[in-house]
Amino acid sequence: MGDRLYELMDARQAADALDAYLAERAPALRRLRKTLVDHGLDPEEMLDGSVYSVSPLWAWISARATECGVAQHPLTEDPTRHSWSSWARHGRLVDPHPTVGTLRLVDGFVSYLGQILCAAVPGAIWVVGEHRIAAHPLLNRPVLAAGHHQIFLPLFPLYGAYQCAYQRFPMSGTEMLAHTRRTIHALEGGGTEAADLEEPMVTVVAEVGCFDVGLREDVAAHPGLVEQLVAELADRDGILSVYRYGPAAIVVDFPDWDELQLDLWCTLWLQRHLPR
Known part of the structure; x- marks a missing residue:
């Protein structure tokens, strides 16, 4: 293996x-x-x-x-x-x-x-x-x-x-x-x-030259938190751009990662910061 x-x-x-x-x-x-x-x-x-x-x-x-x-x-x-x-x-x-x-x-x-x-x-x-x-x-x-x-x-x-x-x-x-x-x-x-098994907090889809990141409804209900997520993601090494184009939608240009890696990072960040 x-x-x-x-x-x-x-x-x-x-x-x-x-x-x-x-x-x-x-x-x-x-x-x-x-x-x-x-x-x-x-x-x-x-x-x-x-x-x-x-x-x-x-x-x-x-x-x-x-x-x-x-x-x-x-x-x-x-x-x-x-x-x-x-x-x-x-x-x-x-x-x-x-x-x-x-x-x-x-x-x-x-x-x-x-x-x-x-x-x-x-x-x-x-x-x-x-x-x-x-x-x-x-x-x-x-x-x-x-x-x-x-x-x-x-x-x-x-x-x-x-x-x-x-x-x-x-x-x-x-x-x-x-x-x-x-x-x-x-x-x-x-x-x-x-x-979480039914609906993940983050859904990442690979588009041409970027990733489309969708956020679960309860995550998008915290706009300040989403802005913090965008800011910290933009600060990562290798990130070329991060753009929030809707309450629950983000576009990320990160050529060094794939969908799963980006999904994991966003999910774990939200698990740490999402209000309970």
Whole structure:
């Protein structure tokens, strides 16, 4: 299977990718515990199993990711790529990307977060992500599911790691705690996140020379937030232009990304900033 992207996998490959992801969880958590010890921290205290513990843990990881910055090599030449966890190798990372040290911290955090969520929602199970939209960010990924909600755990922490590596509005521990609580609520069947499988917050369509980005109705209902999204998107490296031509419609000229990468960035940005 190599480093085949999730969205290009067939059913068997996606099932194997789920098995690989789950097999990596315990080793990733052990590495995180060792890293905490190496930095003079008590893993029993930092990883006490409480929902609240994700806040100080992420704050510490965020600080480390900010210090590490971005990797020296592009994705295609990164000599550490073979050592990354499967979710990073099969996912669509973009350059410049976080260092291998940061990716390992995120991997350990994802393992711990999975334990927290499974303890909070005992009925949640690990499955291969499904969606009626062929290019949806959950498709073929190893997701934690309960009821109508599915979540690919690395997405939000990875977004946070990128923000830290770029030193652009690093995500706080308080934000990660709020995200964790919203996720628990959604897995229990509540919250707006439970509707995401039916209608994604963002729909990206490739047009000639640009991308057409459509926003869900509840997102467009916050015009100030949409303007902030446009401003931050326009500030990304490689963006040639961003134009909002309607309450729920944006045109983006970004030749270095494809539809899925733009969809992921916008979705994760909105998950972080959309009022709840």
